[in-house]
Amino acid sequence: xxxxxxxxxxxxxxxxxxxxxxxxxxxxxxxxxxxxxxxxxxxxxxxxxxxxxxxxxxxxxxxxxxxxxxxxxxxxxxxxxxxxxxxxxxxxxxxxxxxxxxxxxxxxxxxxxxxxxxxxxxxxxxxxxxxxxxxxxxxxxxxxxxxxxxxxxxxxxxxxxxxxxxxxxxxxxxxxxxxxxxxxxxxxxxxxxxxxxxxxxxxxxxxxxxxxxxxxxxxxxxxxxxxx
Amino acid sequence: xxxxxxxxxxxxxxxxxxxxxxxxxxxxxxxxxxxxxxxxxxxxxxxxxxxxxxxxxxxxxxxxxxxxxxxxxxxxxxxxxxxxxxxxxxxxxxxxxxxxxxxxxxxxxxxxxxxxxxxxxxxxxxxxxxxxxxxxxxxxxxxxxxxxxxxxxxxxxxxxxxxxxxxxxxxxxxxxxxxxxxxxxxxxxxxxxxxxxxxxxxxxxxxxxxxxxxxxxxxxxxxxxxxx
Numbered sequence: 001x002x003x004x005x006x007x008x009x010x011x012x013x014x015x016x017x018x019x020x021x022x023x024x025x026x027x028x029x030x031x032x033x034x035x036x037x038x039x040x041x042x043x044x045x046x047x048x049x050x051x052x053x054x055x056x057x058x059x060x061x062x063x064x065x066x067x068x069x070x071x072x073x074x075x076x077x078x079x080x081x082x083x084x085x086x087x088x089x090x091x092x093x094x095x096x097x098x099x100x101x102x103x104x105x106x107x108x109x110x111x112x113x114x115x116x117x118x119x120x121x122x123x124x125x126x127x128x129x130x131x132x133x134x135x136x137x138x139x140x141x142x143x144x145x146x147x148x149x150x151x152x153x154x155x156x157x158x159x160x161x162x163x164x165x166x167x168x169x170x171x172x173x174x175x176x177x178x179x180x181x182x183x184x185x186x187x188x189x190x191x192x193x194x195x196x197x198x199x200x201x202x203x204x205x206x207x208x209x210x211x212x213x214x215x216x217x218x219x220x221x222x223x224x225x226x227x228x
Numbered sequence: 229x230x231x232x233x234x235x236x237x238x239x240x241x242x243x244x245x246x247x248x249x250x251x252x253x254x255x256x257x258x259x260x261x262x263x264x265x266x267x268x269x270x271x272x273x274x275x276x277x278x279x280x281x282x283x284x285x286x287x288x289x290x291x292x293x294x295x296x297x298x299x300x301x302x303x304x305x306x307x308x309x310x311x312x313x314x315x316x317x318x319x320x321x322x323x324x325x326x327x328x329x330x331x332x333x334x335x336x337x338x339x340x341x342x343x344x345x346x347x348x349x350x351x352x353x354x355x356x357x358x359x360x361x362x363x364x365x366x367x368x369x370x371x372x373x374x375x376x377x378x379x380x381x382x383x384x385x386x387x388x389x390x391x392x393x394x395x396x397x398x399x400x401x402x403x404x405x406x407x408x409x410x411x412x413x414x415x416x417x418x419x420x421x422x423x424x425x426x427x428x429x430x431x432x433x434x435x436x437x438x439x440x441x442x443x444x445x446x447x448x449x450x451x452x453x454x455x456x
Contacts, residue, residue: 147397155395
């Protein structure tokens with residue numbers, strides 16, 4: 001632990017100005033949490049709230065705002081109703097799992113709509129609405145790089161979002177954008193473990209810390225692969 | 229250069245059986261070349277033809293088959309008309325280039341339709357139609373990993389295809405699938421060089437060699453990043 005500096009005139013002179021301090025300040029952010037009522041979203045929300053942030057949750061049928069965030073009009077409505085925001089965190093996305101030979105063109109399109117288009121729309125519309133140094137944190141997953149059988153639509157969606165994050169980071173600075181890309185959650189092993197044979201699971205708490213790092217830190221264009 | 233082995237009974241005994249030889253044989257393949265009439269497709273086709281393969285080209289308005297390969301029905305028609313195939317190579321895909329804030333949801337969807345859905349459809353329909361040890365070689369590009377301003381839709385599309393390739397490789401074996409992921413072509417620097425400031429360009433001939441490696445080799449689930 002670093003020793004706390006003693007107050008002194010010299011120290012005061014080194015303090016950031018109120019303007020700079022505003023940029024560095026990491027507590028009391030107002031954060032829109034899309035998918036904030038799901039398993040991951042709930043864990044992320046609890047962690048961010050415990051750090052002093054205000055969370056506004058969006059879910060299909062619960063949360064502070066009910067909306068289908070795959071619909072650009074709904075995304076716009078939620079931004080309108082939410083008011084000023086410092087950050088957007090997303091834990092929302094659904095894709096079909098089937099063998100490639102059982103997939104249809106509509107299945108792949110549904111993966112695009114279910115996990116890619118909605119998250120892109122958060123950024124596309126959000127960049128003009130969140131704080132000048134605000135951030136976006138999107139959700140992807142391990143299947144972009146270490147696939148499983150039946151995971152070709154998930155891979156497509158995760159790969160699309162991760163590459164979009166790299167590209168978007170160039171254009172939205174000083175706003176920031178990162179992605180969290182976990183394997184299966186330890187807490188979900190009973191339900192999904194068989195899909196990820198031998199994959200190291202990641203505790204929800206560790207995934208939530210990646211959101212904290214993305215929201216409060218200065219990094220951008222990063223894919224936080226979990227477990228580390 | 230390895231010394232050529234002398235013919236001998238011992239050597240004959242080591243020769244692959246006709247069945248195995250059939251698997252290893254790399255000449256006289258019958259190859260469907262989608263986008264085969266474009267700049268890259270033409271170079272790939274010339275290189276593969278020079279190696280003894282038969283090329284069947286597909287283009288929107290030229291080639292052996294005219295078709296819009298973003299339409300699943302058209303893809304099926306081309307496969308029906310083409311008959312037996314050993315490999316499919318794709319050099320086709322178009323995406324919009326604009327600043328993120330100028331993109332619309334339809335722009336991103338058009339990138340999905342223009343470069344992702346059609347190439348996936350080649351694999352989804354093709355796996356039941358090409359040879360048991362046949363291969364697919366798709367086109368992506370450097371923007372999935374090293375983006376440029378105005379390249380967020382291209383990044384999305386390339387990232388989607390590359391992750392799909394990794395996932396599909398698991399499911400279609402012993403058929404194979406790879407992607408070729410080049411920077412800007414040396415021959416296209418006049419036209420596109422300004423979009424890739426300082427990026428090392430890649431000669432078309434080198435890109436064509438990556439297709440040769442994918443088609444004639446045994447690798448699968450690989451992204452051939454160019455220049456190497």
